[in-house]
Amino acid sequence: MAEVDGAIKRDGGPTLVQAMNARFEGPMELNSGHVLPGFDLSYETYGRLDRDGENAVLVCHSLTKGAHAAGRHIAQDAHSGWWDRAIGPGHMLDTDRYFVVCSDVLAGGASTGPASADPATGCPYGADFPVVTIEDMVNAQRRLMQHLGIVRLHAVIGGCFGGQQALQWAISHPDAVRNAVVIGTGPDTSAHTIAIFSVMRHLIRNDPNFNDGDYYAGPGPVRGLANALVAAVPLWMSRDAMGRRFARRTMAGQPPRYTLEPEFAVEAFLNSIANQPRPAIDPNSLLYLMRAEEYFDLPGRYGSLEAALKSVSARTLFVSYRTDWRYPSEETDRMHQVLLRQGTHSHHAVLDSPLGHGGFIYEVESLAPEVVPFLAEEDT
Structure with missing residues (x-):
């Protein structure tokens, strides 16, 4: 297969990366029963896909982030991508070793969503855009991976909203995921959230x-x-x-x-x-993404947590934070224990961070001692 190159260099100056877009024609049925006639997904890549396509790592973004995970689009950008300290040579997701992809999601600000033109009217969908779920988003990402020539991901990784995507990947596409890293996520979204x-x-x-x-x-x-x-x-x-x-x-x-x-x-x-100079996200998109996170309910969707995780074959690393009251460690541990009982490789690391739920974004360095060796391990 052809190699895909999204090289990222760190030579002391700004690391420049390019936002890309993939268009998918043909109907896509959503969990709601609505059908999208086609869709676009925005994404960025870092590193190089090897010839057997086995070194790809998919990064799933948190609620208000997007596909721009590392580097800068122009040298004058005030800030680099939201997980810049995690991606690059010698970083947690080492681009000398892995081909890293960060994908936007359906209803995300840079992909098909409320701001997109409705083919029936030519005007933005607005609130007429159909509600999408985490499962819908993952199914769309699966088509992106196929588009990039990736048959099986070495890993899928994400925190919170991104952790829900990582879990759904392991559930819906078990043959396409070797390792799953699920951070700051529980089996469902609480009434408090x-x-x-x-x-x-x-x-x-x-x-x-x-x-x-x-x-x-x-x-x-x-x-x-x-x-x-x-x-x-x-x-x-x-x-x-x-x-x-x-x-x-x-x-x-x-x-x-x-x-x-x-x-x-x-x-x-x-x-x-x-008072940020520009909005962090399209307001309509935020409404849709929050709703998708709210609908995430593994026991409710599959009948029980055991039934939900039955199909998971990926080696799974759960990471939770002792001070995270939004997705408490004990909720994460429920999933870990289910996987252990069914004989699936699973590890649960509980970290300390004064940032609680925000630790996975703002204290990336604390994740590396858990994630790096986990991704480097052979199948056991």
């Missing part, structure tokens, strides 16, 4: 510019999105993490001013998120 997502939806939809999701000709619900992202911070940043980073410090380091204006350092941090 659904409640927080509901608050975020209210903030977006109640922006006067939301216009029932049909806002692409106007400014859009920029303020509602900013407020929703601010409201989400306590979802991934624990009480202890905020205490360690900000304590009760004032912004100026001075005694209280006794004002209703922003006073504390933690408020300045939240304001920096709210």
